[in-house]
Amino acid sequence: MKIKTNYPFLHERELITAQIATFWDNVSEGWEKVWGPHIHHGFYENGETITPLKAQENLIEKLSNMLFITSNSHIVDVGCGMGGSSIYLAKKYHAKVDGITLSPHQVNIANQKLKDLSNVRFKVEDALTLSSFANNSIDIVWSLESCEQFYNKQLFVEQAYRILKPGGQLMLVTWCSDREEYSGRFAKKYKQICRAFDLPYMPTMNYYLSQLSTTGFKIKSGTDWSKYVEKSWDIGMALLREYSFIKILKMSGWRSLKFAYQLKLMRNAFRDQQVKYGVFLATKP
Numbered sequence: 064m065k066i067k068t069n070y071p072f073l074h075e076r077e078l079i080t081a082q083i084a085t086f087w088d089n090v091s092e093g094w095e096k097v098w099g100p101h102i103h104h105g106f107y108e109n110g111e112t113i114t115p116l117k118a119q120e121n122l123i124e125k126l127s128n129m130l131f132i133t134s135n136s137h138i139v140d141v142g143c144g145m146g147g148s149s150i151y152l153a154k155k156y157h158a159k160v161d162g163i164t165l166s167p168h169q170v171n172i173a174n175q176k177l178k179d180l181s182n183v184r185f186k187v188e189d190a191l192t193l194s195s196f197a198n199n200s201i202d203i204v205w206s207l208e209s210c211e212q213f214y215n216k217q218l219f220v221e222q223a224y225r226i227l228k229p230g231g232q233l234m235l236v237t238w239c240s241d242r243e244e245y246s247g248r249f250a251k252k253y254k255q256i257c258r259a260f261d262l263p264y265m266p267t268m269n270y271y272l273s274q275l276s277t278t279g280f281k282i283k284s285g286t287d288w289s290k291y292v293e294k295s296w297d298i299g300m301a302l303l304r305e306y307s308f309i310k311i312l313k314m315s316g317w318r319s320l321k322f323a324y325q326l327k328l329m330r331n332a333f334r335d336q337q338v339k340y341g342v343f344l345a346t347k348p
């Protein structure tokens with residue numbers, strides 16, 4: 064069996080999109096209880112001992128330090144989850160932030176965190192259309208570990224390009240495969256990972272670099288940060304061990320339970336370097 068990583072092997076876009084929305088509707092509350100408000104890796108440097116939340120904030124900090132953000136910036140947080148990055152960026156930079164997700168329940172959870180923050184809004188919207196955003200209107204598109212689930216990565220890159228102003232910045236952080244094609248047991252493992260995390264496909268870092276340049280972006284950075292983030296999986300699995308099978312089931316149902324039991328797959332894939340943590344910064348000329 065051979066499989067290419069640059070093309071969705073889970074077909075039927077509408078079905079997958081609905082599946083992803085339902086997945087996040089079902090698991091987000093339970094996720095927050097176990098792992099907190101962010102749904103992404105943490106950044107660990109020099110073997111330091113810090114809480115997972117601090118490590119996740121460190122990652123946002125490291126990424127946002129690569130960007131030029133002011134209080135006049137308008138940021139779109141594409142695939143915003145429970146609003147973790149949006150709120151962080153809005154508080155730190157006083158920028159205007161629109162967070163979008165496929166999950167109505169995530170929008171509700173995120174809205175509850177807003178309190179008196181008036182510069183952030185959340186809504187359900189598809190990253191592949193970004194239909195509520197006008198051409199050349201946005202300063203920063205931020206996509207932190209959401210592109211994995213997009214059915215058509217190229218379409219998203221094109222939409223990001225469309226809505227960004229000239230000089231606008233795209234921060235795209237996503238899990239990547241280490242090869243363009245897998246065969247045998249590697250192909251089997253690739254499929255297992257994609258199915259476990261609802262990833263229609265997981266292309267290589269070179270694929271993203273090439274899509275970004277073809278679209279017209281100027282690439283500022285395209286680096287593998289796996290060594291800084293992979294520790295997150297062991298820490299995540301340790302946190303989960305504090306919860307019983309029944310408790311997870313009660314908190315967010317079977318899908319969550321299935322997800323929880325598949326974390327080891329991804330931890331091993333990072334350890335074996337089959338998955339890379341791609342960090343891409345690109346600007347629209």
Ligand SMILES: C[S@@+](CC[C@H](N)C(=O)[O-])C[C@H]1O[C@@H](n2cnc3c(N)ncnc32)[C@H](O)[C@@H]1O
Nearest residue numbers: 101102103142143144164165189190207209212
């Ligand atoms: C792993 S979570 C990351 C959430 C958030 N960026 C964070 O770091 O906490 C993936 C997010 O991508 C969103 N997503 C997946 N496909 C999407 C699409 N086509 N359009 C908009 N959001 C999407 C999901 O709804 C979910 O909120």
